[in-house]
Structure formats: C-alpha cells, structure tokens
Amino acid sequence: MQGSHSKDIAHFHIVGINYKKTDAAIRGSFAINQAQYQHLLDNAKSLYLDDIFVLSTCNRTEIYGFADDPQQLIELVCKETEGDCNLFSQLSYVKSGEEAIKHLYQVGTGLDSQILGDYEIIGQIRTATKFAKTNGCLGGFQERLVNSVLQVSKLIKNETSLSAGTVSVAFAAVRLLEHKVPDILQKKILLTGVGKIGRNTIKNMIDYLGVQQITLVNRTAKVAEDFAGQHGLRFAPYEQLEQELKAADIILVASNAPEPTVLPSHFEGSTPKLIIDLSIPFNVDPAVRELSHIELVNVDELSKIQDETLQMRQQEVPKALVIIEEHMNEFLYWYKMRKHAVVLKAVKDKLTEMHTKEIQQQKNGAQYKLEDIEAVSSRIIQKMINLMAGKVRREADKSDQYIAMINDIFETGVNQE
Incomplete structure (x- = not known):
C-alpha cells in the first residue's frame, strides 16, 4: 500500500x-x-x-x-x-x-x-x-x-x-488486600471475569495470602470451571452473579464488558464489602462508590501502591536508557542508509543507462573492437563531469558545498583553501 x-x-x-x-x-x-x-x-x-x-x-x-x-x-x-x-x-x-x-x-x-x-x-x-x-x-x-x-x-x-x-496491577491488588484485610483467610472472595488479569490476581492471592475461599464467575462457564478445577476453587454460573455479589466480602471485577455489570442495586441491604475493579473500561458502576457500606478501588488507585521493588527498579533506569540509546542509534543509522541506498541505486541505474547507450553508439551495428573501450570510457567520464558541472553552475549559491562534497567523495586530495 x-x-x-x-x-x-x-x-x-x-x-x-x-x-x-x-x-x-x-x-x-x-x-x-x-x-x-x-x-x-x-x-x-x-x-x-x-x-x-x-x-x-x-x-x-x-x-x-x-x-x-x-x-x-x-x-x-x-x-x-x-x-x-x-x-x-x-x-x-x-x-x-x-x-x-x-x-x-x-x-x-x-x-x-x-x-x-x-x-x-x-x-x-x-x-x-x-x-x-x-x-x-x-x-x-x-x-x-x-x-x-x-x-x-x-x-x-x-x-x-x-x-x-513481582510488581503488576494484579500483585498491587494483593498488596492492598494484605494491608487492608488482615483476616482475609476468613473472608469470602468473588472473582467475576476469569481472563488473564483475573487469573493472575487469584494466583497471587493463593501464593502470597494463602486464601482458598474463592468463587469464580465468568460468562463462559467452562473457563471458570477449568480454572477452578486446577486450583481447587469454587465456581458458579453467570446467572447467579447477583446472588454471589451479595454473599461475598471481597469482590474482584476483571471482566471486559463494554458497560458496567456490577451495579448499586446489587448491594441494597447487603453487608459491607471491598470491591476492586481491575477492568478497563470500568465494569463497576461509579455510583457504587456512593454507597456508604461499599469501598471501591480501581486500577488507577492500585497503581499508586509503591514498594521496595519499585525503588530497586528505579535504580536500573539509567542502565536501560544506555541500552535504548545504543540500539536506537543503530536503527537510525539503518534508516539513513536505507534512504541513501535509494539514491545510490538511482545513480547506478543512471550510470548503467549511460554506459549501455555509449556502447550501442560505439557499435552502431558494427563489430565491437577492444580498442573502442577507451573512447567509450572517456565519453562516460566526460558526461559525468558535465552533469556535475551543470548542477554546480545552476546552483551557484551552493556551488562551494557541492564542490567540497565531490572533493570529499572522490578523495581527490585537492586543498581548496
């Protein structure tokens, strides 16, 4: 294209x-x-x-x-x-x-x-x-x-x-729970949306917090069933989402629906809950935040969680920048050479055309003789000089630059001072 x-x-x-x-x-x-x-x-x-x-x-x-x-x-x-x-x-x-x-x-x-x-x-x-x-x-x-x-x-x-x-949005969620919910082993946890982020969060929770009271809900039930089977967790059909939302103490939302699937109406008369919305766009209605018995945390708030791992990473930034600069310069060199290659090919094509034309004129239907090489070569050289001289003459304001460049390219050794 x-x-x-x-x-x-x-x-x-x-x-x-x-x-x-x-x-x-x-x-x-x-x-x-x-x-x-x-x-x-x-x-x-x-x-x-x-x-x-x-x-x-x-x-x-x-x-x-x-x-x-x-x-x-x-x-x-x-x-x-x-x-x-x-x-x-x-x-x-x-x-x-x-x-x-x-x-x-x-x-x-x-x-x-x-x-x-x-x-x-x-x-x-x-x-x-x-x-x-x-x-x-x-x-x-x-x-x-x-x-x-x-x-x-x-x-x-x-x-x-x-x-x-280990630092990611999924791990940040675990760090948040670690600090906010000291009795998390006694809490009922619900994950809705068993995609990559949801799975990673649950794996981190199991590994770092030792939780097991987790229920999975997903639109495609087989996905939730398979993941639950691998980790000894409970799963429920999507049709029971509202019931599971009311039963849970901690709710992780990692679905990718275009509109919010977790609504204020789901929590009327419910017990207090902590909800972590890992979805983009948000899958928890912002109005849920207005409910006094609900605490809602989203991905932007999670990403503010800093720890010693991030401080250690910050110290590595200068090393990374050196590597980037080296390879970026290599890429830019390739790009510039690529541009030059187009020009050089055009020059080669021009010379080939000139050479072919001179050969044909020299032959002029007759048998080509070895001694004719000098005459052909001389004319080609003179035509190239004429091309360069003509350009220098037409671009008088740049003539010194052109002559200096030609002098440099052909390494004539002539001192122009």
Whole structure:
C-alpha cells in the first residue's frame, strides 16, 4: 500500500493518551477492541496511510504511523471510539520523528508504564503489530523498528533488574488486600471475569495470602470451571452473579464488558464489602462508590501502591536508557542508509543507462573492437563531469558545498583553501 505522504522520518508520529493525564474512565472511552481495530486499519488504507498500528491497553491508547499531519491519526482513533475527539486532542500527546521512535522504545521496555518495568506491555506490542501486519498495514520501517524494540526489551530484561521482582496491577491488588484485610483467610472472595488479569490476581492471592475461599464467575462457564478445577476453587454460573455479589466480602471485577455489570442495586441491604475493579473500561458502576457500606478501588488507585521493588527498579533506569540509546542509534543509522541506498541505486541505474547507450553508439551495428573501450570510457567520464558541472553552475549559491562534497567523495586530495 503506497501512501501519499512523505516517508521521511519527520512524518512518523505517535499520538496517544495514557495514565499520566487521564483516569481510567476517560481511557476506557478511547479503548479499541479487535473489531474497532480492524475498522481503523481499513480506514487507514482508504486514506493511503500506512505503517500504522494501535496499542490499546488499560493504561494507554496510542496510534503509531506515517501521516502528513498527526490530526489524521487522531481522527482515525476517534472515529472508532465513543470518546469526544476534542477531549482526546486536549489530553493527547503528539511526538514525531526521533522523539516518536524513542517513545516506542520506552513504552516497549516498561519505562513509560504506570508500574515501572511492566514486562507485559511488550507482548501487547507484539500482538498489536502482528494484527496490523496481517492486515497489510505494517511496512518495512515500522516492522524493523518494532523488531529492534523487541530485542531491546529482551536485553533490558536479561541484563538489568528493571523488571525484577513481582510488581503488576494484579500483585498491587494483593498488596492492598494484605494491608487492608488482615483476616482475609476468613473472608469470602468473588472473582467475576476469569481472563488473564483475573487469573493472575487469584494466583497471587493463593501464593502470597494463602486464601482458598474463592468463587469464580465468568460468562463462559467452562473457563471458570477449568480454572477452578486446577486450583481447587469454587465456581458458579453467570446467572447467579447477583446472588454471589451479595454473599461475598471481597469482590474482584476483571471482566471486559463494554458497560458496567456490577451495579448499586446489587448491594441494597447487603453487608459491607471491598470491591476492586481491575477492568478497563470500568465494569463497576461509579455510583457504587456512593454507597456508604461499599469501598471501591480501581486500577488507577492500585497503581499508586509503591514498594521496595519499585525503588530497586528505579535504580536500573539509567542502565536501560544506555541500552535504548545504543540500539536506537543503530536503527537510525539503518534508516539513513536505507534512504541513501535509494539514491545510490538511482545513480547506478543512471550510470548503467549511460554506459549501455555509449556502447550501442560505439557499435552502431558494427563489430565491437577492444580498442573502442577507451573512447567509450572517456565519453562516460566526460558526461559525468558535465552533469556535475551543470548542477554546480545552476546552483551557484551552493556551488562551494557541492564542490567540497565531490572533493570529499572522490578523495581527490585537492586543498581548496
């Protein structure tokens, strides 16, 4: 797919929102699911935009790609989501050229994550770019860049302690429970939504807190049944969700429904409860927070939990930045050489054309003689000199620069001073 814009690096942009300026509710309104992603890529093709991919997680929605104007990328995102485009423009950040490239390295290595060193983000980048490539929207530039980011992420994980220790939203939930609920072994716990985040949270709770009074509820009952069987837990059908919500003391919500599934009406006349909403967008109605006997914590509040692991990770940031700089410079060198390769190939084609033409003129239907080589070579050399001299003559204001460059390229040894 050929874009109408320049593939100059200055036209490579990243536009996005993240946890730094938006809360989870706003981010949820701009989250992009698989179907929306498909439509967005189709729209990008119709606008002749390429090298496009979207990264949509609980902490960010970002779109990367080449465009004449970053506003084109903003409109692609806003067209597919429910959020207000003016709000997105106000809250979003725009980075272009080398700054955009550096941002992707920092995102992919967990330096820009809400929890420093979060290694899960690299898998999300891999999935997002694979989908874009399958749909014909990932070109050579972006694919090379992403491969470099993947390599750097692996190096930083292996050569530094940036991702060492157990810190994630799931683990932060466990730390919260550890401090807030000292008698947690006596509490009834409910998980609704047995996806990756929900499973990780439950595993951490079992490993670190030793809890077992856990009930699982999931729209697809088989998923809850299988996970419950593996860990000796109880499961209940989704149709009994309201009943299970009322019975539980602690509720973890990790479902991915587009609208809230846990409502204030579920807790009328119920006992006090602690609810942790791990979903983006929120799956607990914000009005639940107004109930005096309910305490509600969401992912943004969880991510504020700091511990000694994060402090240790912070000390590893300088090492990670050195690795990023080294590999980013390698990528930029490849990009510049790639641009030069196009010019050098064009020069080679021009010389080949000139050579062929001279040979044909020399032959002129007759048998070619070895002594004619000197005449052909001389004419080719003179034509190249004429081309360069003509350019220098036409661009008088740049003539000194051109002559200095020619002098340097051919290493003539002539002192122009």
